[in-house]
Amino acid sequence: MKRVTGIGGIFFNAKDPVALRAWYKDHLGIDVQGWGGAAFTWSDGGTTIWSIGNADGGHFAPSQSTFMINYRVDDLAALLQALRDEGCNVLEKTDDSEYGKFGWVMDPEGNKIELWQPPAGQ
Template sequence: MARVTGIGGVFLRARDAAALRAWYAEHLGIDGGDWGGKQFEWTAGGSTTWAVFDADSEHLGDRGQGFMVNFRVDDLDAMLARLRAAGAQVDDKVEDTDFGRFGWAHDIEGNRFELWQPPAGQ
């Protein structure tokens, strides 16, 4: 049987694509290059998660938001501090779990995203 073997990409609509690309480049270090996108190569191991939440789940933030991107980071505290210093809306809550550490913030168009620092050695 044919099956999905991974996530090939994440694509966002934006009211101002150039401004949103610039925001992600400046604040998260995701440079879209000449074509407006970034390819991540998983050379350090790890995995990508696919999950579907109930419509009333608070995990994604605003119930009008139909998806949330989770970004893998090397230093959650430093990334959250960087975003706060830049004036981004950052949730106060940080979760420490067996799966790693999680924090949340919003981009300039109000999209909530998750930051994930995997456990050491993963």
């Protein structure tokens, strides 16, 4: 089974997200949009999302990290089951939305990892 096929997104928490977004825009040229991030388009049409959010948002919980990486996968349900079978700390919550299917696993260092299966055709 193919597991990770690419990076779907990189998410940061910041004490002052507005200032940090401005720094990345001014100094690294990242085209930060009004929603707080940017989308980098791949040559095959896929995208990697880059976003800075508020440190108080709680989206990274139970991790204490200030970042979370979203990995693109082909078959979320199969991968989550394989990770459970391998003894990994897979979080029970999953999400299915217009943006695709999402699941989460904690790495051995306590970092929350987001797994994303894009909607069909993306």
